[in-house]
Amino acid sequence: MNTLLLSTSEEDINLAASFIKTGGVVGMPTETVYGLAANALDEKAVAKIFEAKGRPSDNPLIVHISDFEDIEKFGLVNEVPAVAKLLAEKFWPGPLTIIMPKSDNVPEITTGGLDTVAVRLPSDVNARKLIRASGCPLAAPSANISGSPSPTTANHVFSDMNGKIPAIIDGGECQVGLESTVVSVKDDVITVLRPGGITAEDLRSVYSNVEVCDAVLNKLKEGETALSPGMKYKHYSPKAKVILVKSSDKAFYDFINKQNIDETVALCYKEDEDFVKIPAILMGSKEDLEAQAHNLFADLRLIDACENVKTAYVRCPEAEGIGMAVLNRLIRAAGFEVINLDE
Numbered sequence: 001m002n003t004l005l006l007s008t009s010e011e012d013i014n015l016a017a018s019f020i021k022t023g024g025v026v027g028m029p030t031e032t033v034y035g036l037a038a039n040a041l042d043e044k045a046v047a048k049i050f051e052a053k054g055r056p057s058d059n060p061l062i063v064h065i066s067d068f069e070d071i072e073k074f075g076l077v078n079e080v081p082a083v084a085k086l087l088a089e090k091f092w093p094g095p096l097t098i099i100m101p102k103s104d105n106v107p108e109i110t111t112g113g114l115d116t117v118a119v120r121l122p123s124d125v126n127a128r129k130l131i132r133a134s135g136c137p138l139a140a141p142s143a144n145i146s147g148s149p150s151p152t153t154a155n156h157v158f159s160d161m162n163g164k165i166p167a168i169i170d171g172g173e174c175q176v177g178l179e180s181t182v183v184s185v186k187d188d189v190i191t192v193l194r195p196g197g198i199t200a201e202d203l204r205s206v207y208s209n210v211e212v213c214d215a216v217l218n219k220l221k222e223g224e225t226a227l228s229p230g231m232k233y234k235h236y237s238p239k240a241k242v243i244l245v246k247s248s249d250k251a252f253y254d255f256i257n258k259q260n261i262d263e264t265v266a267l268c269y270k271e272d273e274d275f276v277k278i279p280a281i282l283m284g285s286k287e288d289l290e291a292q293a294h295n296l297f298a299d300l301r302l303i304d305a306c307e308n309v310k311t312a313y314v315r316c317p318e319a320e321g322i323g324m325a326v327l328n329r330l331i332r333a334a335g336f337e338v339i340n341l342d343e
């Protein structure tokens, strides 16, 4: 199969929609990361997403809609919970995914066998045009091969999916660069299952009862069930080993400058540039958490573009604001391996 790289013209979006209408899978730009989109209500089409990604079948997909009314129009749930309505009013369109009890219309394959469905209304205009032109809700996980860093450009999608899907819409670089915040609403508590572009602080500004699931920054304990099944898998990893380093500036420089210059790369801040004497990938300014989020997946992909690199040491961000989402992805990319030089 040849994979077409399409523009965001009306003609190209209609062509992409025609692939979806006939049960195909298309690479879709969104403001978070690129998605691998298919008709969420068509079991066979959804099965193709799992196959293209190599994704475990118990890891559910997010269902994307173009208008709030789509929830009712496509009968995704029997009733939208009041707290979910409040969140949708405040944060949709945008990078927030809300988990609700599903209706029988949503096939089990889409929800990984769970009795809940994850719904998101993206702000990206081209994503919404594609959903409208397709005439159905689109199930779309990140468009990477399972386990590797999520794609934030059409070229990232092409390198993972070339030959596996008929088309990718090139909508440029994703604005946020990290996947959506995933929340469940139950018993009047909002629980953050995966941090993202909408921060816990943003959520607390509209609803006081917000908790962050333990598994966001900690490894699941033996036998513990993941509330969000995606949390239990190794994720976002380049081929080289990633190790997070918690430290002061000086301790980081002393440590990193002792490493083998041919086999090691540092992921550090713009301010570190003059002090790090081994090859470095700059994640953005230390204070600019948005830039770090925006660049993160492209930076993780860059590690493998550095020849002979076996280990990447990454400076550890603070878990504040969108920093919590950056840290959540980095901890998983590192398989929970963290060195603390300050202890």
Ligand code: AMP
Pocket (backbone or CB within 6 Å): 059, 060, 061, 062, 099, 111, 114, 116, 117, 118, 140, 141, 142, 179, 180, 182, 193, 194, 227, 228, 229, 230, 231
């Ligand atoms: P991705 O498709 O790569 O953006 O990942 C989607 C994330 O949402 C995964 O971590 C899933 O486990 C999570 N998710 C999707 N649907 C549900 C659901 N019904 N309940 C809990 N987590 C969900």
Ligand code: MG
Pocket (backbone or CB within 6 Å): 141, 142, 150
């Ligand atoms: Mg993903």
